Amino acid sequence: MKLILKRVVCIVLFFAAANVMLASGTNDGSKLWFTNFSLPADYNGHEFSSVVISEYSPTFEIIQNEFISSLNQLFTQNTKSNSKTSAGSICIGTLQNDFIANSIQPEILKNAGSDGFIIKYLADDDITIIAANTDNGCLYGTYHFLRLLCTNPQALNDLIVENPAYKRRILNHWDNLDGTVERGYAGRSIWLWDDLPEKLNPRIIDYARANASIGINGTVLNNVNASPAILKEEYLQKVKVVADVLRPYGIQVYLSVNFSSPKILGGLPDSDPLKPEVKDWWNNKVAEIYQLIPDFGGFVVKANSEGQPGPQDYGRTHADGANMLADALNPYKGIVMWRAFVYNPSGDDRAKQAYNEFKPLDGKFRNNVMIQVKNGPVDFQPREPISPLFGAMEHTTLIPELQITKEYLGFSDHWAYLGTLFQEFLQTDTYQKGRNTTVSRVTNGDVFNDSITGIAGVSNIGQDINWCGSHSAQANWYVFGRLAWNPDLPAKTIAEEWLEQTFSHNTTFIKEMGRVMMESREAVVNYMTPLGLHHLMGWSHHYGPEPWCEIPGARPDWLPTYYHKADSYGIGFNRSSTGSNAVEQYAEPLKTMFDDPQLCPEKFLLWFHHLPWDYTMSNGRELWDELCYKYSEGVTQAKRFRETWNSMEKFVDERQFKETSDKLDTQVKEAIWWRDACLLYFQTFSKREIPAELDEPVHQLDELKKLKFDLKHHN
Template identity: 50%
Template sequence: MKKTLLLLMLLHCIHNLQAEDGYELWLRYKPVENKALLTAYRQAITAVQVSGNSATTVVIKKELALGLNALLQTTIPFVSTPTGNTLIAERGLSENLKDLGTEGFIIRSKTINGKKCTIITANTDIGVLYGVFHFLRLLQTRQSVQSLDIVSTPQTKLRLLNHWDNLNRYVERGYAGISIWNWHTLPDYIDTRYIDYARYNASVGINGTVLNNVNANAEILTPVYLQKVAALATIFRPYGIKVYLSARFSAPMEIGHLKTADPLNDTVQQWWHAKAKEIYALIPDFGGFLVKANSEGQPGPQTYNRNHADGANMMADALAPYGGIVIWRAFVYDAKASDRFKQAYDEFTPLDGKFKTNVLVQVKNGPIDFQPREPFSPLLEAMPHTPLMLEFQLTQEYLGQGTHLVYEAPLFKEILEADNGMVENVVKGIAAVANTGNERNWTAHPFGQANWYALGRLEWDHSLSSSQIADEWIRQTFSNEPKVVNSIKEIMLSSREAIVNYMTPLGLHHIMGNGHHYGPAPWGYNTGRADWNPVYYHKADTAGIGFDRTGLLQYKPSVQQSYAGNEQYLLWFHHVSWLHKMHSGRNLWEELCYKYYAGVDTVKAMQQKWNQLEGSVDEERFRQVKMLLAIQVKEAIWWRNACLLYFQTFSRQPLPANYEQPDHTLEYYKQLNFPYAPGN
C-alpha cells in the first residue's frame, strides 16, 4: 500500500475577495481577522512540502495554495521533499498508519531539524486529502495548530449522496433549481461546478454519488450516456468519490430488447454481465447500482414471482468480478397492506442472510417516508445478517421544502443514537437524497447547506454533536464572531423541534398536501389509495386521534417500551382520547394546541434573532434569509391554523382563549390549491 505524506511548515499570500452569494459553501477561506492568531498561524506554517505526483496530490497542492494563501494572506513556498516513505520512517509514523485503512489520516505536530512543523500523513493520497481539509477546517474555525495529535478514520465505509435527478435535468423532490448535471453538453463540456461539487463533498468525507433518480430511466445505461458518466467519474476520482447509477430493473427489455427481465432467466443474467463489463471498461472504479424495485410502480423481481434477494443477487453477480456493489432499496409498500409501517419489515426480514455479500439493503431512517419525526425503521435492527445502508433526505420534502430553515443534524442524531450499537453493528453505509441544484448557492435556502455539511461530518464521525457541527459550519460559512456564531447556533438548534411542533407534533405524521407534499392537508382522503391519504395516518374521530399500533411487535421489547413512554411518538403508536391527561397536566387537545403555537413562536424567535444580525452578516445573504424566514413564519401559522381548525371538528373543544385566533376559516384553508408546487 502506498504511503503518502504531507509536511507543512508554511508561507506568504494574496487574498481575492469574492461576492458573498453562497457559492463557496463552507470553503470560503476568509482571511484571519485576529492579528495575534494570524501571527501564530504564520509562525506555525512557513513552507509546504508535498510528496507524490498523483492526480490527488495535484488537488492537494491546489487546495493548500487556495486555502492557505487566502486565510494567512501570504504566498506559500512549496519546497522539494524526500519520498513519503522515507519521511514516514524517519519520523516514526509507520506503526501509526496500520490502523488507518485507506481513508484515515494523522495530523501531528513534530520538531524536525530544530524546526516545528505539522505532518499530515495517511496510507493513501485520498487519506492525505481528507487530512488537508481537516487541517484547513482548523484554520477556518480559528483553532490552535500548535500542538496537534489527531488520528481520524471514518466510522462508515460508504458515505453517499443520492441525486434524484432525471436526464432532462428535472429534479424529483428538488427545490434548488434543475439538476447540476448537464447531460446534453457532457462529456465534452466540463463545467467547473462539477469540480467544486467534488471539492465540497471531499471536504466533509463524502466518497460516493448516485448520479440519477431512483425512479430510473434505462437510457442512463446506454453507451452514449455511459460516456457522459465516465467524464464525471474522471473529475471525481482525484477527490476519492466513486460514481454509482440508479439502474432500472427492466432495462434488459427497454434498451436490450429482451422479452423479459426475470432475474432467473439466463439471457437476462447474460445481459447484465455484459452491461457490467461495458461499464467497467469505461469506469474501472465504478461503485455499482442503486435499485428501486417493486415500489410505487417501479419494475422489479416480484413481477416474475421472484423475491428481492433474487433480483439483487442477479445484479450483484454481474458486478462482483469488478468489485461493484448493489444497493437495494427497502422502500416498498402495497395498497393492500393493513399498515404501511409494516410492509418493508414483512418483505425483507424473511430474506435476512440470503443476499450476496456485495448487496446492501438501503433502509429509510423511518418506516414511513422522511417525516419531520419518525421512530427509526424496525428493519435497522431486524436484519443482523445483511449489510445495510441508512437513507436520510437532505432535500426537505416534508420539512418545508426550499423555504424553511430546518437544521437536520438533530434528526440524524436521533436516528443514529436510537438503539445502542445499531449503526456500528449493522449499518455499513449512509446515504441521503441530495438537496443540490443549479441555484448559484447550490441549495436555494442558504441553511440547506448546513444539512449537506452535517451529513458528511456525521457519516464520518457519528459521535459529533449537532452543536459542534453547527459551530463549525457557521464559522466557515458566515463568521467567527462570537455574537454571530452564538445567535445563528441558537436559531439552528431550535429549528428542527419547531417544525415538528408546527407541522406534526406528538407523533402525527403524513398530513401534508397530496402529490406535491406542500403545506397542510390533514383532511385529504380522495387519492384512490388509502395509504396516500392523510386521514389514514391520523384517524381522527370524536373519540380521539392517532394510529393504534399498540400490537406492533417489530421492535425488540426494550425499544417498544422506550417508544411507548415517549409522548413525542404518542399519536404514532396510539389512538388517544382528546381528554387524555398529558405529562404537562394539559389534556391531549390542549397539548396539541400548545405544541402548534409553540412551533410558531419558535420560528418568530428565530426571525427576531436573525434580524438582530443585520450588519454582522453580509448584506446579500442576510436579506435572503430574512425573506425566507418571513415566508416560514407565514407558513408555520398556516400549518398551525389549518391543522387545529380541522382537528377541532373532532375534538369539539375551543382553542384556548389566550392564543391568537385563526384569521381564516377551515374552508378557506381547504380550498387552497397549488398545481405548480415545485418538486412534484
C-alpha cells in the same frame, strides 16, 4: 532538518506578503462553507511558509493547489500582529515518504484504511505532518487541517487521528435525464446531460471539492425512479466524463438502474433474474461499464415499489434480484444498494411492510449487497421512530438512507437544520444485541463486523447559485458529510463549524445562530406534526398542510387521513398490540415501551396510539390542549428565529442577510398556516376550544381548504 527535506520531490513555498487577488462583491452562497474562509480574530499560531509534498498524482495536485490558494489567502488577508514570528512547515504524504515514516508511529495508520489520516505537530522542528495510507486519505487530511485552521486552530497542537466510521459515504441524486430533479428545490440538475460528453459543467469541479472537504466519497448520479436509458452507450459515455472529473477527489460514481432494463434495452422477453439470458445481459452491461469506468461503485435499485418493476413481477424475491446484480458486479468489487422502501396498497399498516418483506430474507443476500433503509418506517417525516429493520437483520448489511433535501420540512423555504434529526436517528439504541447497539453501531460494522459499510443521503443540490435553494439548507449537506465520517460528532459542534465557515467568526453570532439551528428542526415538528403525527402534508407536492385531503380513487396510504385517523373519539394511528401491532417488530424494551401509552415517549405518542382528546399528558394537560400548545410553540419559535437573525445583520454579508430574512418571513407565515390548518381541522372532530391564553387562528378553515400550491415556483 534541511538534510531530511532534501529527500522530498517537491517543495511549494508561500509568503505572507504575497499579493493575492480575492473575489469581491456580495456573497451569493456559491462558495458554500468556503465563503468565510479566514482565520479567527484571536489566531496566534503559525504563519506557514512552506508545504512539502513528497508524491505526485492528480489527487496530490489538488492538495498542492488547495494549500497554495488557502494559505496565501489566510495569511495574506489575516496576518495578526500577535502571530508567531516563526514560519512553520507542513509535510504531507504517505508512508512512502521516509521523513513521515520516521516521524510517526506507522502502526497508528494500520487501522486507518484508505481514507483515514493523522495530523501530528513536531514542536522541535516546527513541522506539521499530515500522513495517510493513500492519496485520498491525504486529501481528507488536508481539508481537515484547513477546517481546523479556520475554526479550532489550537487543536492542531494535539495528535489527531481520524478514520471514517462508514467506508462508503454517498450522495443520492434524484436527478432525471431531462434535467429535472425529483424532490429537488434548488433548480435543475447540475449534470447538464445534454451538454455531455463534449462539454462539462464547470460547477461539477466545485461540487467535487465541496464533497471531498466533508468526506463524501460516492455519488449516485440519477433518480432511483430510474430511466433505463442511463445504461445506453451514449449515456455511459457521459457518465464516464463525470467519473473522470470526480475521481481525483476520491469520489466514486454509482448509477440507479431500472430492473426491466434487459427487456426494455436488450429486447429480451422479460427481466426474470433467474433466467440465464437475463444474467448474461447484466454481465455484459457491467463489463461495458467497467471498461469505461474502472472504479465504478455499483448500482442502486428501487424495485417493486410505487409501480417500479422488480423481481416480484416474476414470482422471485428481492434476494433473487439483488443477488443477480451482485454476481455481475462482484468481479469488479462493485456493490448493489437495494432499497427497502417498498409498500403495496394493502389493508395492512404501511409502516410494517419493509420489515415484513426483508426480515425473512436476512442472510440470503450476497456479501456485496447492501439493503438501503430509510431512517423511519414510513417516509422521511419531520420525526419518525427508527425503522425496525435496523439491528434486526444480523446477517445482512444495511445502509441507512437519510434525506438531505427537505421534502416534508418546508423544502428550501424553512430553516430546519437536520443535524439534530440525523443525530437522533444515528444515536437511537435498537437494543437488538443488548444495550449500546445504536443505529450507527449496527450499520458501521461495530456490532456485526460487516465487510462493507455505507450511509446514503438524498441530495438537495441543484443549479441555483447557492446550490441548495437557500443559504441555510447548505448546512444539511455539510452535516450529512460530517456525520457520515463520524456519527459521534455533536450536531451542535458541526452547526457552529458551518456557521463560522459560512458567515462569521463572531462569538455572539455563533452562539445565537447556533441556538437557532439546534432548535429549528424541533420547531418544524411542532408547527407541522407534533406528538407523533405524520404525513399531514399536501397531495403529491408534499408542501403545506392538507390534513383533510381526500382524493377519489387514490390509495389510502397516500392520504393524510390514513395516518392521523382523527374522529370524534380522538386522534392517532393505533400501532400497538391492540391495533396493527407494528410494535412487535421492535426489540425489547422498545416494544413494551412503544406499546404502552404511559411509557411511550410523547414525541411518538400518536405514531403508536389512537388516543381520546381528553387523554391526560405527563404535564397534566389534556391531549387536545397539548396539541394546541405544541402548534403554537412552533409558531413562536419561528418568530424568534426571525428576530434573532434580524439582530445579526451587522455580522453577515448584505445579500446573505436579505435572502435569509426573506426565507424566515416565509417560514413564519407558513408556520401560522400549518398551525391554523391543523388545529381548525382537528377541532371539527374534538369540538373543543383552543386555550384562551394562546393566539387564535388568523385563517378560516374553508379559506385554507381552497389554497392551491404551485410546485413550479419551488423547483
